[in-house]
Amino acid sequence: MTEFTPFAGLAGGAMIGLSAVLAMLFFGRIAGISGILGGFFSLSASERTWRGGFLLGLIAAPLIYWAMMGEKPEITIPVPLLLVVLGGFLVGVGTILGGGCTSGHGVCGVARLSHRSVIATISFMATGIATVFVMRHLLGMW
Template sequence: MVVETAFTPVTAIIGGAMIGLAALVLMWSVGRIAGISGIVAGAILEAEDERNWRLLFLAGLFVGALIASVITGALDDVSSIASTPVLIMAGLLVGIGTRMGGGCTSGHGVCGISRFSQRSIVATAVFMASGAATVFVIRHLFGEGV
C-alpha cells in the first residue's frame, strides 16, 4: 500500500538530534551503544545483570515516546502499511538480519558510523541498498506495494 507523505525537515532534524543526544547520554553514563536491536535482543536473552539496564532503557523509550506523542500528536495518523503475512515475514527478516549483521539503523547507522566503524558503514550501505531495491520491486515492478 503506497501512502504519500510530506517532507518534514524541521521535525526530522529535531527528532534526529534528540536520538543523537540519547546515544550520547548512554555512552557517557554507562559506556553502552544505543543499538535498539541489540538492546531488545539482550533484554530478552541475556542474564539478569546484562538484562536490567536494557529493560530500563526500553521502559524510558516507551515513556519518552508517549510524552512526545501526547504533546505533538505525531502518532495520531500512524498505521501499518503492510498485510499480516508481510508483517510476519518482515519481522522475521528484521529479527534474524539484525542479529546476524550485528545491528540496525541505530547501532550501525548512528552509533557505528559516528565511530567511523568500517563494519557499520558497510552494513548501513547494504541495508539502505537492499531496502531501496526491495521498495523498487514491490512498488514499481509489482505495482502498488504489498
C-alpha cells in the same frame, strides 16, 4: 506520499543522537536496540536497569506525544499483517547475521567510523531502496 517535515525530522534525529551519546557516556554501551533488548533478558540487575529505562522510553515516547499534542499520532500500515510479520522476522534474521541492528550500525557505528558498520549501513540502505523500488514500481504494490 509522505509529508515532508524537516523540523520534526531534525528534532527526532537530534534526540536519537543524544540518546546514543548518553548511552555511551554513562554506560559505555552502543545504543543499538537489538543489543539493548537482547541484553535486558540475560544480564545483571544493574544492566537491566538502564536497558529497561531505555526500552521504557521507546514505549513512553508516543504516549508523551499524545499527552502533549492532545491527539494520537496517525499510524497507517498499508500492507497485509502477514507481510509485516514476515518483514519483522527477516529484520531479526538480518540483525543476527549482521551483528547488530540499523540503530547500532547506522547511528552509533558510522559515528565511530567503524568499517564494519559503514558496510552494514550501505548494505541495508541499498537493500531497502531496491526493495521499495521493486515493490512499488515493478510490481505495482502499495
